[in-house]
Every structure is written in C-alpha cells, then in structure tokens.
Amino acid sequence: TQLLEQSPQFLSIQEGENLTVYCNSSSVFSSLQWYRQEPGEGPVLLVTVVTGGEVKKLKRLTFQFGDARKDSSLHITAAQPGDTGLYLCAGDGGGNNRKLIWGLGTSLAVNP
Amino acid sequence: DTEVTQTPKHLVMGMTNKKSLKCEQHMGHRAMYWYKQKAKKPPELMFVYSYEKLSINESVPSRFSPECPNSSLLNLHLHALQPEDSALYLCASSQARTLTNTGELFFGEGSRLTVL
Numbered sequence: 001t002q003l004l005e006q007s008p009q010f011l012s013i014q015e016g017e018n019l020t021v022y023c024n025s026s027s028v029f030s031s032l033q034w035y036r037q038e039p040g041e042g043p044v045l046l047v048t049v050v051t052g053g054e055v056k057k058l059k060r061l062t063f064q065f066g067d068a069r070k071d072s073s074l075h076i077t078a079a080q081p082g083d084t085g086l087y088l089c090a091g092d093g094g095g096n097n098r099k100l101i102w103g104l105g106t107s108l109a110v111n112p
Numbered sequence: 113d114t115e116v117t118q119t120p121k122h123l124v125m126g127m128t129n130k131k132s133l134k135c136e137q138h139m140g141h142r143a144m145y146w147y148k149q150k151a152k153k154p155p156e157l158m159f160v161y162s163y164e165k166l167s168i169n170e171s172v173p174s175r176f177s178p179e180c181p182n183s184s185l186l187n188l189h190l191h192a193l194q195p196e197d198s199a200l201y202l203c204a205s206s207q208a209r210t211l212t213n214t215g216e217l218f219f220g221e222g223s224r225l226t227v228l
Binding site: 033035040041042043044045048086088090092098099100102103104105107 | 116143145152153154155157160162167168202204206215216217218219220221222224
C-alpha cells in the first residue's frame with residue numbers, strides 16, 4: 001500500500017516568516033501534485049512535479065521533487081496572510097487506476 | 113472554460129430523504145471523480161468514471177449511487193443517509209490522457225451536505 005506522509009499537519013506563523021512542508025514516501029511516484037484549499041472551496045492545483053530532482057517556482061513558492069521521486073517539499077518565502085489554507089500533496093502512482101495517494105494535509109495560518 | 117460546476121452548494125436533508133448532487137465540466141475531460149472530505153482532512157476517493165464507465169468504487173455504501181449520463185455530467189444520488197455522511201462532497205475531473213496516470217485534477221467548489 002502506498003502512503004504519503006505529510007508534515008507538519010498544523011502550522012501557525014507570523015507574516016514574513018518562511019516555512020517548509022514535506023511529503024515523504026517509501027514508494028516511487030510518476031508525478032506529485034500540490035494543491036491548496038481555502039475554506040468552503042475545492043482544492044486548486046498549484047504545481048505538478050514529474051522529474052526526479054525537479055525544482056519549480058511559483059512566485060514565493062518553491063517546489064522540489066526528490067531525486068528518487070519518493071518525496072517532495074514546498075517552501076514558502078515571506079509568507080503572507082493570503083497564503084493561509086490547507087496544503088495537500090498527492091502522488092500519482094501511475095498504476096492501472098486513477099487513484100491519487102493523498103498526504104494528510106498541512107493547515108497553514110499566517111497571522112498579520 | 114476551466115471550471116467544474118457543482119450544485120447545490122449547500123444541502124440539508126433528513127435521513128429518509130432522496131436527493132442528488134450534480135457536477136458538470138466542459139473541458140473535454142474523460143475522467144470524473146467523486147470525493148468526500150471532512151474538515152481539514154484530505155479528500156477521500158469515492159468513485160471514478162473513466163470514459164463514462166464506472167472504473168473505481170471505493171467500497172462506498174449503496175446509499176450513495178453515482179451516475180454519469182454523458183462525458184460532461186456526473187451525478188451522485190443520495191438516499192437514506194446517516195448523520196456521519198455529513199461532509200463536503202467534491203467533484204473533480206481530469207484529462208485522462210493515458211489509461212494509467214490520473215493527471216491533474218480540477219475540482220469543483222463542493223457541495224456541503226448536512227444530514228439531520
């Protein structure tokens with residue numbers, strides 16, 4: 001059974017601080033997706049990483065995919081209150097199904 | 113148009129009621145999904161339709177009945193639900209370029225269901 005461990009589960013920081021969220025697994029994924037969800041809305045895709053060692057940047061967000069494609073991280077620089085939300089990583093095992101493996105999520109609160 | 117539209121946004125029903133949740137997408141995606149989500153938890157997969165055929169049922173109780181009338185529409189019929197079924201029900205779609213990979217999911221805003 002594939003599992004994706006996401007940490008931390010909860011994070012409360014002040015505006016301007018940096019943070020990193022981790023997703024780790026013992027399984028290899030063909031790709032890994034990061035989503036952000038605001039209260040009362042559905043998750044919105046932020047990025048998909050596909051290649052081992054890949055780094056993608058989205059303004060103040062930096063996403064990395066591990067060389068072995070088993071882990072990923074999300075780093076936010078100078079967090080802002082608008083970054084508040086639930087961050088979810090999801091791995092695509094690429095098996096003969098359409099099931100993503102989800103991390104438990106990181107609930108981030110950025111206080112002004 | 114890159115939207116997945118879900119109706120209704122909010123639904124309150126009694127345990128004996130029959131209701132339906134509806135989902136529509138016009139992105140030409142051929143895989144559609146129903147997920148259930150509790151507060152601050154990840155979405156839990158319920159059903160997957162691939163090319164209008166049910167391909168995954170995650171052992172969901174029969175009081176939930178999915179339907180895919182065509183490639184753009186997905187319904188979830190609800191009957192004799194329990195209070196513990198109260199949750200956010202999310203519809204999603206993906207391009208399904210291959211038979212294997214899921215691809216990127218586009219979610220609707222969800223239908224907030226309360227069962228009394």
